[in-house]
Amino acid sequence: MQRRTVLIAILALLLLVPPAADAQKPIKVGFPMPLSGPAALYGDPALKGAQLFVEEINAKGGVLGRKIELLARDSKANADEAVRVSRELILKENVDFLVGTLTSAEGPAVSVVAKENKVVFIAPIPKTDQLTAPDKLHPYIFRVAATTTMEGRSIAEIVAKWNVKRIATISFDYAYGQDVTRAFVEHIKRIKPGVEIVDQQWPKLGEADYTPFINAQMAKKPDAVFSSIWGGHFLTFSKQAKPLGYFDAIKYNLIGAGEIASPEATKAMGAEYPVGVWGNSYDAFYWQDAPPAHRDYTARLSKFLKDDAPSSWSIQTYMAMQFLVEAIKKAGSTDSDKVAKALLGLTVDTPHGKLTIRAKDHQANRGQLYGQTARDPKYPFAIMKPMTYVDPTKFMD
């Protein structure tokens, strides 16, 4: 009896049909994003940023008189799954647009889906150059994230001002790590010919024990290090590197790509943070010389997340949604082709000032905040001080 009930329940679930479309149709935006596993660390706040924007725009009556509906799906930081959920969003939920993905594998994979289905896709976080490379570019893909080239070069610009000669690198051995490291190495050699790359370590993505790599690197006696060990991995890395005297040996001349100076990274690490290293972040709630819109945005985000030190990742999806909605307004339509055209060369007033999606490569001139980390009596965790917004416009090509 009990078995039959369960069986019937399963069958009933199977027979559920896709929810029917109602009369006053909202504009549907599909949002594939890692919401489980280690990458949910970024995917979760990224979702919140988009949700905040949608809440705000809907409160103002939406766009073209229609509300926006965000449909988030867990892409598990996995290209295969990202493709599956994106197609499901397009085919089953009939989404009008796609915003999302996080990793350098997910972005290009979903881009192909967008191209085949002629759906505008704005990538807020994937950095791989491949996504908007000339042979991969198509009318429907746009990006508001920095690229590996922009990030690597921004860091090279900073390191060029340091009084160092022997530089080492440590990065994960996969597309993002390789690309951002290459961009850094090529640019620094160009702008500061005297430097020497003395060591390059390539731990595997998600390495649990960095000690062997740290030992090997210290043996080469570098005086500065470029790292792209990102996010939560940097926490593990520095926990293991600190007692080995790694940071002292290089006099804290480490600069990290991959948002290691973001408020959530320094907050999570608290007292363990190797204060004095350099890093970057997409956003910082404590940004003093920010454009005026930033303070307002931070206050709203803070309220939305119920967090005094809100995440730096939400801004990326917030901006992506801003670009989308501005383009819809400009096009006066939700037709993908019209919106795609409207996005070309579109300038939007974001919380970080005016940003433009270039017509030639569909890439926004999105910079990041860079700075040296320091303690500040106002906060129980390290912040970037001083901190500058590095505008990549000069070296995007």
Add this chain to the structure above:
Amino acid sequence: MPDLAFLFGQSLSGLTAAMFLFLVASGLSLIFGVLGVLNFAHGSFYMLGAYTTYQIVQWLGRDPGSFWWAALGAAVSIAILGGLIERFLFRHLYGADVLYQLLFTYALVLILSDAAKVLWGTGQLSVSRPPGLTGAFKLWGTFIPYYNLFVLLLGPTIALLFWLLLTRTRNGRLIRAAALDREMLGALGVNVDRLYTGVFVVGSFLAGLGGALIAPVKAVVPGMDVEIIVEAFIVVVIGGLGSFWGTMLGALVYGQVLAFGILIFPRFSIFSVFALMAVVLILRPWGLLGRPLKS
């Protein structure tokens, strides 16, 4: 040729990694030895151990001994959780095919990972090293963190205690007997049910302890459950499933292969451990110190 100090440093880091792995893998091996099932959820217990440690440290605040209480509290809570799962769920599957038991433990992995997500969110959490063990000292040209030294000493201590438990106590002897012949033990009037629950509790305790002790050197994040379980599987399989010293040997080999693998094949650390497992299994089908399974 790298200098000796460097080689010493590498081998030491391999040894530390081995001790962490041993803590987790020994529990896995124990449960397999007695119950005959690979417990996928062992990695989840390890992860919950790390999260629980973080939680208790938060509750205790700035108390200097907070980490130690937290580690103990976490290991005990996970032991209780393991015991409850065995007593109320797993027990009913002993008669079923091994495949179903595996599936059950896999289902637990899914449920517990989402439970951790609900309880602690998706952010990265950090536990500080206990006061007194934060620094490092220099030996033969290599920095050795005090905490690593502690783990290096704790590993063998637990191994020894465990071995004494298995060989010198009645329960230990029963556990070893159960690994050889369960039916016989039941026929001799031993309360096999209680023994099994006990084994599950001890195994889960070790997983929880492993998670608690790794917390100060690793970010506590979602996904650490599946990351460790694959490593722990490799260790117990290399050593020989159910073999106590085999697990120790497997962990030691694993640690050294990782530490020196990056010197010989710098960019192939992603292969090295799986290649190691394949080679060991091809040459020694029951692991280094294991014995053939009964059919």
Add this chain to the structure above:
Amino acid sequence: MSGLRRIPWALVLVVAALFVPALGSRFYTFVATDVAILALFAVSLNLLLGYTGLVSFGHAAYFGIGAYATGILMKKAGIPFLLAFPAAGVLAGLFALVFGFFCVRLTKIYFAMLTLAFAQIVWAICFKWNDVTGGEQGMPEIPYPDLAWMERLPLAGQLRTSDHFYLLTVVLVAACLWVLRRIVGSPFGRILTTIRENPERAEFIGVNVRRFELIAFVIAGAFAGLAGGLFGIFNRGVFPDFVYWSKSSEVLIMTILGGIGYFYGPAVGALVLLVLNQQITSYTQYWPFILGTILIVLLFAFPSGIVGALDAAARRLARPRRA
């Protein structure tokens, strides 16, 4: 009752499946393609799991090898599907032969772990070998096979490319399942069952257990490869995740969920799991929790899988009538 039994249900199902695109929903075609391909994948695994009694933790290796084989041949070498598709089966079968040679020397959990080790090595190669596999970013944009000829078929002329590919998939999967069905029903298949029931006795009556296990392993691998070849095209790209152990566990769950004691059990498992996933992920991101709960309920309520439960229910219904 006997009248019902005489109807060739499998054929009816295939014909019915061919009409899915006629429903006019691209989504239904999408789901049906997914189900058909994964059903083949799961049934191929069951040749090992249910029929031979071998638990493989690394079946995704052969699925992935097939996907990469077809993908690379079609995208990079421009070789037509007609050759690239069988190549997936051949290559996956060859790899299964090499890996299986070592695996069948081992028993039980050690067998499982060695299959896992080989699968992870394959995964690492796919993840690393940028020039050939595209590395971690995989190979997006595998072209569809040239199916323009389908436009001349009656009824199929108005359909989209993805619908044409679906029709091709249904025919190919049905053919593969038919071959597999013949294999398990043959004397060879009965020897496999004997090995599962009692390897010692099989050895005693003169069966070379290892050789038969190896043959089963190669066949299972080859069919998994064919499934992979189709999946790469369907998924519009081949990625290292296809080979990762989580994919192996996914297909293992499908197979057990459907019922390893039934030929079509794994196919039903694939259907149920995929459709449940579609429905539930629309409402909550806690799909793992729900899947885990479903698995536990199933283990305790229907240990012989969904098809086992349906079978038992059908028998119970049939009994009073006979009396």
